[in-house]
Every structure is written in C-alpha cells, then in structure tokens.
Amino acid sequence: MMSTDAAPAWSGDLPAFTWVPPGRSPAAAAGGAAARTGGFWLAVTPTTVAQYWRYLVACGLTEKFEPRLHGFPRQGGTGLRATPEGAVSFDEQLATLPVTGVTWPGALAYCQWLSVRREMPCGLPSAAEWQYAAAGPAGLRWALGNDFDRKTYAPAAAGPRPVGGSPASTLGLRDMTGNVFEWCADALVAPGPSGGVALGSRVIKGGAYTVRNPESFENVTAFTADELSTVPYIGFRVLSAATGPAQPGGGATPPTG
C-alpha cells in the first residue's frame, strides 16, 4: 500500500516511470505483424497540469499563446486557463488533473523537453506499445481487468479527475482506462498510393469521461482525432525508450534530474 505520509512518486514535478517488460506486442494500429518489444519505461500517470506548467515556465511559454502546442479554456476547470491577454494561468488547486488542451505536436514538444531535462530519450507510445502496457502480463481487456466495472474504470464525470484516483494496474500504471484519452504516436493513414494519405489525425487510446460504451475503453480500441485538437478530454503519457530495468539510479524509476 502507498504510504499516506509522503506524496506518491507519480505526483512530482516530472513524470515518474514504471518498467514495462519485454514481450510480444500487438500489431500496430496501421497494420503489420505483431512484434517483439524489448521493454520500455512508461509514465505511471498521464502528464499532469503541474508537470506541464513546470515545462511552460521552464520554456518561457506562459506569456504567449501557442496555438500549435495548446489551447486552454477561458473559464477554467481543467487546471490551465487562457487569460484575455493571451497568457496561460495556472490553477494550483487543480495541479493533479491530467493536462488537457495540448495538441499532438504540443505533447511531442513536452516529450522532447523532458528528453533533455532527464537525459533520456522520451516520446509518445505507439498504439501497440500503449495497448501492450495496458494489457499487462495477463493480457487484460481493460487495464484493470476483464469485467468492465464502470464505477472504478470510468466513473461518470463532467471533466478530468485527479490522476491516481483509480487502482494501479499489475505493472503499476494508473488512469490507463478512462479519465482522459491519451495521444499515441501513430498517424491516421488512409490507404492510397505510395504508402497512403496522412489525414492529419493521430491515434488516441484509453477512453475518457466523454464516452460511455465499455468498448470505447478497451485496450485494443483505437480512436483518432485531429492532431491540432485542443479539447479537455485528450491528454498524453510519456514513454522513455528502453535501456532496461537495471537503469543507473536503480529503483522503480529512472534517475531524476
């Protein structure tokens, strides 16, 4: 059990990671055969508002509007707000919500910043990696089991809820099922000449408070959304390329910077 005295490791200013061991990962969303993965590190939770805010501050992005990276609502409620002057404002009491309103390029930009900050290669998981991690060693249908339990997996909500509010998966991952969708690396490509036509959308996984059908939350289910979407129901989770679980610094997470 998690100690109630100290803040959980995943609530820090930078994402905490858990090791996803090697195995056979499912076929990619765009087709192709199942492949073997050598294992990778995956963030325990979706990137939080506090973590994204720290990045904005570090990069000097709090005072100007960057529509390619993100778009936040004026009225608040999701942790970051757009001010009338075009700046970004941080609601500290909502710091543990998953950050939303970040576009796919915006999520990637965060990963690139984190790569430098942590001196470890970071990116977004592919849909196959996401699905493999969510299913865990038992190959579950949803991250927390094979019987859809709406109250636990996807409780009714009008907005994102603080990360870590639902139980951890076998691999220690939280909020894979429900809460907010998560951007994956894969592009939506329509069949066509010379490898197909990219339609400007990216895969999102895991379901969100805006959808209802149990199938929408299944590990195998992949939706896509316009990659410049700024909506309060899509967030993202960072993957760090494998260097193995015996990472320098040891323990359950890679070294902190």
Add this chain to the structure above:
Amino acid sequence: MVEQPNFFMTDFPRCVLTVGSTAQTSREQPPHEAEIDKYSLADRCVSAADFSAFLRDAPGDVDHTMIDCIDPAFIVHRAGAFELRPECGDYPMIQISFWAAAAYCNWLSRAEGRRCVYDLGSRRADLDAGGYRLPTEAEWEASCGAGYPAGAVPDADGCNSADAGPMCRKLRAGETFAGNFLPGHPAPVPVASLPADAAGLYEMLGNLREWCHDRFGSYGPDPVRNPRGAERGAFRVVRGGSFIDPVQVLGAATRMAAHEDTKCEVYGFRVARPR
C-alpha cells in the same frame, strides 16, 4: 449578422394517423391512433455549416460533453475554438448529443424572437413555448408516412442505408476523406443530396438516425393526442435509421432509442416548430 440556415420549414396539417406497426419489432407495438396538431418540420437535417454558425455565434451554449470532436467529425476544436473542417459544411451535423441539438433549437428560437423550448440547466422542456424543438416521434412518423405513402420505399440509390447503391455510395463522406471518414466505409452523404420524398423532405430514411423529442417508452393500445413521450428516462427516440442500418428495417414506423448523452456519427437531427 448570423447567416441563414440551409434548411426550409415544411408545413404539415393537423392529422390523425395510426402510429406503430406490427411489421418490425415489439417496440412499434401495439399500433394505435394518434391525433397531432399542425406543425412545421425542416426539409433536411441541420448541416455541419449550420451548426458551425451556431458555435461561432454562441460558443458558450455547448460544452465538450455535448459535442465530440473525435474522428470521424466535421467539426474539430483547435486553438481553443470549434472549427468547421474544410469541405465539410454540406454534410449533416453528427457527433452531438440530444442536448446539443436542443441547444441549437434554442439558438434558432432566440434569433426569431420565439420562446425557448429547452432549459439545458434543469434538462426540462416546455413544448408549448412556441420555439424551435426536435420533432415528436409522432410528427416524425406522420411526415415520413406522407413522404412514403402506402409503404413505398426509396430505391437503393436514393437511400443511404447499409444497402445503398453505387450512385449513393459515391456521395459518402469517405470518398473525399471528409471528416476523416475513410473510403469504402459507411458514412453520411451531404444533406439534400438524394431525391426528396413525396412530402418534399430529404433523407428521412437512411443517412442518419434523427433525434426526436420524446423520451423512449412503450406504446399503449389507446388513442392518444399530441403524444410527447415517456415522463422519465435518459433514452430518447431516434428515427429513420442510418447509413449503417439495413434497408429492410427502415420505415416510417420503425423506432430506435439512444441515451441522450450519446454522441455518435450515426445520429443527427432536423428541427420542428408549431405552425
């Protein structure tokens, strides 16, 4: 200045009709007599361009729990605002809940100085307010029956069902990647792109299941006057079938139900108002 919607209101007289049928499922039974007052019904579904005009004019009237911008969708949300995707304006508005459709009706009412029918806060409706609203299912059935008298059915190229003919399929959104529908996959066709029925209405059968006002409930055997649906419940009637429904289940009497918060690419709507 708000641009004019792309639909036209068609007047229907007071009528007495048999609602329901023994031809499909138990949902349509028992057939019974209904008397309904005169009304006007839009000749086509609300288009993505129509809905986009509403979102630009009154962006605070809907939130993200009422409209979904996940593919396939004709409207996306970029840089903090809803945005019509290119070449998508003529397709019907999809991915909206019952209450998003209700919000659109209220916006039309305000524009014409009519009293709003829907209260989105309390989720109540006053159908006698005189404003725009969703058709009752009896109105929808009477209108569709007028369009397809004596059980006439549209031909395969005139109805975007799961059994649509090749001419109809060519019009589907996926053929141009509109809304990120994909080629060869079932998808809606533009509003009023198929021939009108005998009542002058477009795409009543097929294309999209249309939100009706009524909460879904069982029929009774007794004659009714201006039926407005069940008193309680979260499921609303949807009518007309869609591009994923087989043609043999489409008909004026066929009933389906959908949770009122559902947003899906097979649900759209057309508006009604009292005459």
